[in-house]
Amino acid sequence: MQRLTIILFVLFGLAASLLPVVSTAQQQQPQDLQRIVALVNDEVISVRDLIERTRVIMVTGNLPDTPEVRRAVRDQAMRSMIDERLEMQEAKKRGISVPQADVDSAVARLEEQNHIPAGRFEDFTARAGIDASAIIDQIRTELTWVRMVRSRLSATTVVTDEEIDEAIAKLKASVGQTEDLLSEILIPVDSPDQEEPQRQTALKIIEQLHKGASFPALARQFSRGTTAAAGGDMGWVTRGILPEEVETVVSKMQKGELSPPIRTIGGYQIILLRERRRIALPGxxxxxxxxxxxxxxxxxxxxxxxxxxxxxxxxxxxxxxxxxxxxxxxxxxxxxxxxxxxxxxxxxxxxxxxxxxxxxxxxxxxxxxxxxxxxxxxxxxxxxxEPNAFDRNQIRQRLMVRKAEQLSQRYLQDLRRDATIEFR
Missing domain, CATH: 3.10.50.40 (Chitinase A; domain 3)
Known part of the structure; x- marks a missing residue:
């Protein structure tokens, strides 16, 4: 739904390259680490919080430790933490939480995906110079937000048979056309004063991607698109589905190519074209x-x-x-x-x-x-x-997920708009 769940792309050997990032926290005096950098509806974000989140982004994205990169990462870390504070405040207000067993299951999946021995997640993160609790808190926030959005969605939204029929008709009409396997990173622009800074952020992300940074990792930490949790994976997309400004760029791209920043209604979008194929009607x-x-x-x-x-x-x-x-x-x-x-x-x-x-x-x-x-x-x-090439229940679920993603974006925008955020 949102930007997580984090999948570490860090091997034990990478920890040595993180020493400059780790030393940033070590150079701080204890009283400095407790200093408040922002208040989100009176809830504190401290220097320690900001340094720890910056470290997570640098590690998972395999980013070079330069002053310019650290500055861009700190800006994104601040935005992520503000959003997470707003999400958890809203969840507490509505009495929504997730069982510890769900969090433990998510951590176990991370261990499996990254070939970490079962139950050794904290040891692994310690070797990489990361506080495991910072990642677990992110996971808990993600799971809570998903549950809250789904709760709201189920109470207000249905997928009609007409919508399913329309989706099937579009799938049939697309037979023989081209579809693209895409990934995205969306850098949001919420106000005019963010226009140029966010464009520069997008350009810096593209620069790091060209240098070999992990697209999924950067999508999870930087993107505010609804695909961020999946590492920016948009899946197979048929022509005519994307906004016109994105469609125009993608149609000219080649397999493996990375787009420039594309200004859309939500901000600056970065697209990776992973594959292209002709659509065939199954069965x-x-x-x-x-x-x-x-x-x-x-x-x-x-x-x-x-x-x-x-x-x-x-x-x-x-x-x-x-x-x-x-x-x-x-x-x-x-x-x-x-x-x-x-x-x-x-x-x-x-x-x-x-x-x-x-x-x-x-x-x-x-x-x-x-x-x-x-x-x-x-x-x-x-x-x-005709054979049952299209599973109506599966299509219903896809449409519901799309509506959930749209609701998630609007929900968070409303929380930002109504929040009192003070920077220090």
Whole structure:
């Protein structure tokens, strides 16, 4: 939903490279570490909090320890912590929390994903110079926020059958088109004074990505898009789904390419094109078609002009077929042997040229003439049963997730707008 859950991309050997970052905290006097840097509705963010979160971002993103990078990371760390304070304050107000067992399960998944021995998460983070409690607090906040958004969503939102039908129709219409496997980082712009600073942040992120920084890790920590928790993974996206300004850039990109910052309604978006492919309708060969045909025979040694004459006759006959009921009477008039009902067939079992002629037909429509070895065929579609290529429950869940993401964004924007935030 939001920017987490954090997946560490740090090996034990990387800890040595973090010494400059760790020393930043070590150089501070104890009284300095307790100094308040911000108040979020009277809740404190301290220097220690800011340093610890900065360290987490530097480590998980494998970022170089330079003053410029540290400055950009501190800005993002501050924004993340403000959002998390607002989320947990709202959860407390509404009496929403998560069981410790859920947090433990999330930590166990991190251990598994990063090949950390079970139960050794704190040892691992200590070797990397990170306070495990800082990461666990982030996980708890993420789980709590997800539960709160879902609670609000279930009380106010439904996915209708009409919405599912519309989604399926769009999926079917996209067959043969191009789709892209994308990842994103969204750097938000909430007010005019943030315009240039956030653009510069986006440029710095792109610079670090070109130098080998982890896109998923930076997405989790920097992005405010709804895909941040998944490392910016947008999945496969068909043309026409993205905003026009993003679509224009993506359409010109090549596999593996990183976009420049794209100004959208929410801020600056960075896109990674991971893969591109043509869309195929799943299971189309399993479609069952009920057919009737007019078969106009050709001689074994039919000349091109004979074939053309028979095709012309077929086109004339085709104009007289308005429904399946017209096929048998016309066949009788033509005295065309082999014409009439073909029964119900599996589309994939027919010759490829027959499939191409029949696939686009609607019920009671007749195909263009199809020339075969010994005949010219006209196929009339009398019925069609498509396989269950689209799981309606799965589509319902996807639509609900999309609505949850939209609600999450609006919810957090409202909390920011109504908050009292004081920087010191």
């Amino acid at each position: 189309v060969e399993d479609t069952k078609v009920t057919l009737k045909q007019i078969l106009l025979p050709l001689a074994a040694n039919a000349s091109p002009s004979d074939i053309q004459t028979t095709v012309g006759l077929a086109n004339t006959v085709r104009t007289g077929i308005r429904s399946c009921d017209d096929v048998e009477p016309l066949a009788a008039q033509l005295k065309a042997p082999g014409s009439g009902s073909l029964g119900t067939l599996r589309l994939g079992d027919l010759p490829e040229n027959f499939q191409q002629a029949i696939s686009p037909l609607k019920v009671n429509e007749t195909s263009q003439p199809v020339v075969a070895a010994r005949a010219v065929h006209l196929f009339t579609l009398c019925g069609k049963t």
